[in-house]
Amino acid sequence: MKFGTLYSYWSTDWACNFDGYVALVKKASEIGFDILEISADHVYHMSVSELEKLNEIRKSHGLIFTLNSGPAKQYDLASADEAIRQQGMDYFTHILEKMPILQADTLIGAIYSYWPCDFVTTDKAAAWERSAQCLHIIGEAAAQRGISIALEVLNRNETYIMTNCEEAVAYCKKVNSSAVKVLLDTYHMNIEEDDIPAAIRYAGPWLGHFHVGENNRKLPGMNNSIDWPAVAAALHEIGYNKxxxxxxxxxxxxxxxDAIRVWRDLSDNASPQQMDEYISRSLDFLKTTFA
Ligand SMILES: [Mn+2]
Structure with a gap:
């Protein structure tokens, strides 16, 4: 298994420019991560020359990029409006075209719809029909480039499309593209699944990416609300190595x-140095527990 963090841990702003990513690549590799998960939307907007430079810096630090997408509503592949679905198709096609510049082969997130969901429409059956058709086409384009797509199962407050592993596997079967797999996240699973290790075993070969966090999105190991040894055992059982x-x-x-609804400080008023210590300790915890 390869261990990573989402880029936004140190900030309260999603924005991150080229210089910001250069600093994060250095920091993540110094801490000992294999993966830095970056914003797919930032990749969409970055120029080819910036991406080429960023890739050189990434390579020199021996890091892998994965791309995380919480698409805006204007790119909703489940939309009843065909023009919006087409906008979404164009958006993800452009991201897939840029990923090889970063030698990135994993695109993940709620790309079957948009995030966070506002629940204005919740016609799930119709949304499945529309988005699965779009994702089949995007999945085939990804497969041609050796890219895999992992669809994130979210909790009920963030989507209506797929809220447990069983639904996500059924959805992937409907998409019917070898590139399209499932992303499970312990934070969401803790709300929705009856049995987290059983859900991981159910996913089996469909599991394309894995997110880890405590019940309140604290760093893994910070409060042990999740049965981490049982999660690790289930991942080993299915031979998960991503x-x-x-x-x-x-x-x-x-x-x-605001987006994550962190309405109180969960860091114990950490200084920047303490933030680094927390994440370094959590990475050590994961490497030990998941070894
Ligand atoms: Mn997640």
Whole structure:
């Protein structure tokens, strides 16, 4: 397994420019991560020359990029509006075209719809029909480039499309593309699944990416609300050898705090140095527990 973190841990703002990513590549590799999970939307907007430069820096630090997408509503592949679905298809096609520049082969997130969901429409059957058709086409384009797509199972407050592993596997079967797999996240699973290790075993070969976080999105190992040894055993049982990426959110405020609904500080008023210590300790915990 390869261990990573989402880029936004240190900030309350989703924004991150080229210089910001260069600093994060250095920091993540110094801490000992294999993966830095970056924003697919930032890749969409970055120029080819910036991406080429960023890739050189990534390579020199021996890091892998995975791309995380919480698409805006204007790119909703489940939309009843054909023009919006087409906009989404164009958006993801452009991201897939840019990923080889970063030698990135994993695109993940709620790309079957948009995030966070506002629940204005919740016609699930119709949304499945529309988005699965779009994802079949995107999945085939990804497969041609050797890219895999992992669809994130979210909790009920963030989507209506897929909220447990069983639904996600059924959805992937409907998409019917070898590139399209499932992403399970312990934070969401803790809310929705009856039995987290059983859900991991159910996913089996469909599991394409894995997110880790405590019940309140604290860093893995910070409060042990999740039975981490049981999670690790289930991953070993299915022979999982891909990304294990933490998505810690412990700072309140800003666009990140609002989107994740962090309404109080969960960091114990950590200084920047303490933030580094927390994540370094959590990475050690994961490597030990998942070894
Ligand atoms: Mn996640």
């Amino acid at each position: 990304g294990v990426v933490m998505e810690p959110f412990i700072l309140s405020g800003g666009a990140v705090g």
